[in-house]
Amino acid sequence: MSERSEPAAGDAFLAVEDLHAGYGDARVLHGVSLRVGQGEICAILGPNGAGKTTLLRALSGMCRVRGSVRLDGTDLAGRSPDAVARRGVAHVPEGRGTFMPLTVEENLRLGAFARRGRGARQSVADDLDRVYGYFPVLRTRMRQVAGSLSGGEQQMLAIGRALMLRPRLLLLDEPSLGLAPLVTRELFGIVRTINAEEGTTVVVVEQNAHLALGVAQQAHVLETGRIVLSGSAERIQADEQVAQSYLGYRV
Amino acid sequence: MAEFLQQVVEGLGAGAIYAGLALALVLIYRFTGVVNFAQGELAMFSTYIAWQFMAGGMAFWLALPLTLAVSFVGGMLIERVIIRPVEGAPELTVVIVTVGLFIFVNAAAGWIWSFLIKDFPSPFPAGSAQAGALTVSYSTLGNLAVVAVVMGALYLLFQHTKIGLGMRGVAADPRSARLVGIRVGWMLALGWGLAALVGAVSGVLVAPLLFLEPNMMGGVLLYAFAAATLGGFDSPVGAVVGGLIVGVAETLAGAYVGFIGSDLKVGVPLAIILAALLLRPQGLFGRAAVRQ
């Protein structure tokens, strides 16, 4: 079951090689390797505590790592989160990371903080329009304090903020957590649209495997810090036995 | 009645000074979560720098911007060199570092400039304006105007500039701030620089009233703590309003409460701190409660 459907090393946009990560003495990831092609959506599945969140944190510089993380040829491992962000990686963290006391629009503007140079003002305004286009409800709430938004709206805000970075790589940590099924489906629809329209490469962590496999091209199953299964999304979706033993869900 | 109003006006003048230092305390607390016990001493040191410039023959209005610039850079350096290594350490550690800084700066000023008091010129003309039965000295008006200008400038910085938005982002959620590409360390340093600058303004306002000497800010710091506690330790507006209230309360107590007089006035800020902590720990304008 270790069938590889990933791009070869040469043309991988994101190439993770033998990645180890943890917190202090606690080691969580034990040698994770995976590749994601440009413009692809990659799903990371697995049970609670498997290390999915830690994997995203390792990719965005939020925890100590050993191994290599290459984005379009540039090594990201060991860089600070702000340096990684300035290289085009937008991480929507577990818990959404909303700037609670700030307004919706200020949250979005902060997403574009790293942008500078001539024309930045206009391009930020354009991107605000674009994000409001994806999430019209945010436009109606733009002067409202972000802490007053519902869970679903905060998740939209978090994704909108990430888009303001004009990411080359978008990392999403359990966007469905705590949201009503209808909202979740809408959100995944938008992720798919963003991926299609802007060609943004996405790595999405989900416990709701069904949803994630619906939008992803390929998927990896993580268990206790190791990838135990990789393959195309259809393949993993189709394999009932896999679903039973690794994902423990009802397709 | 006229006499009472007169006391209120005097109180506002004193309060403007407490408001200035309280503003500095609140700036650092908001951005870094540190209660900087050395804030008053830094302000005192800045005032000596201004004095030194003027002793060299420089005009006040030239010495002031230079002093503010030096203070700003000095504040940033202190954050980078002294505070950075204990960032994220337990609160007590950080408090002790700022207390150590207090002692060090105080001693350094004494060593450089001696403990003898020095005259410090008032930037405002002597004399006073007359409004009906009220007499308001130009220095009181000047102090209030300066604090209003500082407040306005900070408002513009935080609400209408990108760097200000970044600083508020860091204050709200440092981790998310990193994820959008903000160099959080530099923002914290900027917060210290700004606080040192604002503190320097309050030092320069205090010095003409109290004489310049290394211990001049001790009492003022106490009033500033009362102001910040009352207004809310994370609210710049609260710091200013708190400062004005503390100034008025102190002046009125000194004038009308028989047994207080001018010697026991210092008890007023302590009473205010205590009352605020008991009745409204987050302060009038604050969000987070001061942890006891």
Ligand SMILES: Nc1ncnc2c1ncn2[C@@H]1O[C@H](COP(=O)(O)OP(=O)(O)O)[C@@H](O)[C@H]1O
């Ligand atoms: N900040 C942290 N400090 C220490 N251990 C952590 C921290 N975050 C997660 N862990 C541990 O790392 C392991 C993996 O957690 P996590 O990456 O959050 O898993 P998942 O997202 O797949 O549920 C868990 O055993 C968890 O207890």
Ligand SMILES: [Mg+2]
């Ligand atoms: Mg998780």
